[in-house]
Amino acid sequence: MINYAELEKKIKKHELDSCYIFCGSDEKLIKDHVEYITNSVLDKNFIDLNYSKFDGSKTDFETISDACETMPFMSDKKVVVVYRATFLEDNSGTKNSNDLKNKNFLMLNEYLKNPPPQCILIIYYTFLSDREKPSNKIKKLDKKACVIKVDKLKGESLQKICKNLFEGAGAKIGKSELVLFCSQVDNNMNIIINEVEKLVSFANGKEITKKDILAMMPQKSENDIFNLVDFLSQKNIKRALDILNELIYRGEKIPFILFMVTRQFNLLFNIKLGTENGKTKELLSSELRLHPYVCEKMISQSNKFTMKRLKRNIELCLETEKVLKSTSTDDKTNIEVFMVKTVM
Template sequence: MIDIVTFGRNLEKGHIENCYLFCGSDEFLIRESIKALIGKLIKPEFIDLNYVKFDGSSLEDFDTVINACETLPFMSDKKVVLVYRASFMGEEQGYKSKLNAHFKDIQKYLKNVPEHCILIFYYVFKSKRDKPGRKIYRLDKDICIVKADRMRGYQLENRVQEFFRIRGRNIKKVELRLFCNLMEGNNLSAVENEVEKLCCYTYGRDIKREDIEKMFLKNSEEDIFDVVNAISNKNLKGALHLMDELIYGGAKINYILAMIERQFNMLFKIKLLLEDKKQKTEIMKILNIKSEYGYNIMAKQSKKFTLKQLNRSIQLCLNTEKNMKSLSVDEKTELELLLINTIA
């Protein structure tokens, strides 16, 4: 088993295997790597004739894949057969595909793939905590397994810098590192989307630290407003859905928790000041709230809670944070319980 960086180095040197299995939580990174591999093997004008794709999530039998592999390439030395989203490579119990029952047949064929064909599978993990299972390890001798973990550190910085370069923008090292620290843990698709937003936000001028902080704070606050708003409306399903969207988008669970706790703290203070007959401008000054729009939303939300409810919600946040730090628990489950308990 090799990592995505080693795969890239091997590809540059022309070291190409007969069969590959890409697995990991970052589908964007997997697809990029496969695209680079295909680019090394087949000329663009012959792609349609020598590149065959199958959807692994709906594949009923492996015979069609074998037939594609056995067919000779046309005006090319190689052909590529890709089975994408190959769910049968996972360990999920009760998976319906017939291929789950014929896994040994698939493993047997991997030893007999013709030299003219490059057979590729890719399997996307269900969550960031998933790891290669027994099935994947059983294939390690018969296929080159490439694990596509989400990029971190210098790898992520280099890739992000490339995203900016493609868009004709420069970003200084300090700003680049700040951006990457905020984006670490996201898939590359989400990272590229944020690069695009930042380029649009700073169009015609240099990218500054303040731009990055403002952009991330604005996005985060709006998302948390929505979660707390769902809680205030007793909409558990909506709150859980919004939380899942935040996690899917790459937000870290402890960060989501901190933002929810911060929001409840702010609502508590606003409600306390409102009950003390303070005016909007005075409250904004006391709490250092710069945006009138943001204040109006929070003031409206605060009216949907009593002080007792807000105080209880803050305590629930603190207890959840304590559990995450001191116990061996599933963080996502703890966050879901927090939402359930704040609505109860």
């Protein structure tokens, strides 16, 4: 398993693999990597004729394999991309869905024994949270394909990307302001792009200041709250408690954590109610004042709950808030009890 820097070196040396498998939590970053390989391999004048794309959660691997077998047009190579490759995740869900996943995974294994030389197959699977790790299936493919774990950008790499985004939007930002921005923003490319756009618009042609950044940036803990609720949806209390402890260690107060969890459950309730009434992602993001990307993630998260369970969890939030305000018992114990009750 390699990282993006190692992949970039291989591509620049024209050391191409027949199959690339990407995994990570930032889909935008993964898509950028896929685009980098595609643009390095295909002539842009013939890209439409030598590029195919399939939804891995719906397409059987036989169809994908057939596309890989066809010859490229006016090119040495063709590229086949498989996104949302849920057959790379460890089994979960219904027996029928697991049967399809296992069949596709076995066919991929067979395909990799003798891949066609004219095709580069690119497969990617997006993690549900930042804390998810590569599945056992992905690990098994490490020696048969080039597996790339797309980690979050950090340090100078993140600063370079953000600086390019600001400059591309025609905005000025100093070095210390750039460092502050990178320390405050959630490490997700879609969110980063959105926050850059907001700041550029807010500054309105002036150089971006630290005051602007602190005024406009959301708190980083919002992403942790999303992940905490996500683990509660999976009834994974251990991982949820790990995030709770991280938040407390960083100095977040327990009443504020409960407030943020309550807000998340309320948003999920309204989103689930909206989707059941036929509302689109665009309408929901407008009504609830959410970025479309965030709204899409929350729609996915809301599907993990029933309306009954969301109502019950909101009631538990209100009960726990009363306990925190009216008793002198340990706040940490009370919120831990609350979290256990949400998964019962």
